[in-house]
Amino acid sequence: MPQLNILRYPDPRLHTVAKPVAEVDERLRRLADDMLETMYAADGVGLAATQVDVHVRLLVMDTSAERDQPQVLINPEITARSAEMIRGDEGCLSVPTIYDEVERHARVSVRALGRDGQPFEFEAEGLAAVCVQHEMDHLLGKVFVEYLSLLKRERIKIKMIKKTRDELGKR
Numbered sequence: 699m700p701q702l703n704i705l706r707y708p709d710p711r712l713h714t715v716a717k718p719v720a721e722v723d724e725r726l727r728r729l730a731d732d733m734l735e736t737m738y739a740a741d742g743v744g745l746a747a748t749q750v751d752v753h754v755r756l757l758v759m760d761t762s763a764e765r766d767q768p769q770v771l772i773n774p775e776i777t778a779r780s781a782e783m784i785r786g787d788e789g790c791l792s793v794p795t796i797y798d799e800v801e802r803h804a805r806v807s808v809r810a811l812g813r814d815g816q817p818f819e820f821e822a823e824g825l826a827a828v829c830v831q832h833e834m835d836h837l838l839g840k841v842f843v844e845y846l847s848l849l850k851r852e853r854i855k856i857k858m859i860k861k862t863r864d865e866l867g868k869r
Contacts, residue, residue, distance in 0.1 A: 702736045702750040706862055707793045708855045713839040716748055716755045719772050722815030726756065730770045730813055733758045738765065742791045744829040746836030749792050757833040761826045771810035774834055777819070778807035784824075788832060788842050794861075796854055800845045802828045 705712050719726060729752060737745040737758055744759035755773045760766075782804040787797045805823040808830055812818050822830050832842055843851050 700732055700735075701739050702732050704736065704740065704745070704749050704791050705751055707790070707841050707843060707858050709792075711751055711753075712748060712792055712836070712841050714748060714753045715839045716746075716753045716837040719754050719756060719811070722772055722811060722813075726754075726772070727813055730756060730758055730772075734760070734768050734770075737791070740791050743825065744833040745791060746833045748836045748839070755837050757830075757837065759826070759829050759833060761829050770813040771808070771830070771833075772812070772815070774808055774810035774830070774837075776806050776831070776834065777809050779803040780805035784828070786828065788828065790832070790842050792836075792841060793843060793854065793858060796843070796857070798843070798846055798850065800828075800832075800842055802831050806830060 729747065733745050733747065733750060736750065737760070743761045744757060747754050747756040757771050757774060758768060760768045780803050783801050784804045785799050785801045788800045789797045804827060805821065806827045807819065807821050809817065809819045835842065843854050
């Protein structure tokens with residue numbers, strides 16, 4: 699399975715709103731598998747299709763300590779959110795090396811289709827809740843830095859542009 703290229707902020711394609719998946723077929727399952735491989739190789743806990751320039755409602759995640767519980771969520775929906783909020787440092791494979799504090803719901807209920815196309819529901823809390831909210835933001839064209847102040851966003855944008863330019867210059 700090939701590793702996929704992860705778009706880097708401030709790439710405008712990261713702001714594309716993903717379309718619902720019409721059919722869970724072999725092509726989509728292969729994409730999910732490639733996304734999992736890409737996520738694990740990049741040492742991430744979640745990855746949305748938007749981040750690999752495929753604009754369908756698909757995300758993968760694995761927040762287990764052993765990194766052996768991959769989840770595939772197709773057309774995910776958050777059906778309930780806790781009133782309780784938590785604040786914590788978030789990072790993103792599309793914004794490498796940048797971490798900042800974001801407020802999220804402490805618990806969420808999620809409904810999605812699995813890799814097999816069958817519907818399922820689950821409750822997530824802690825890191826899993828943060829991860830699913832973060833990845834679903836990507837499907838809506840939103841990157842976590844958009845929760846930060848304009849000044850912080852601009853600094854991050856400049857840093858990412860410079861980092862990308864430096865990396866391209868080394869090739």
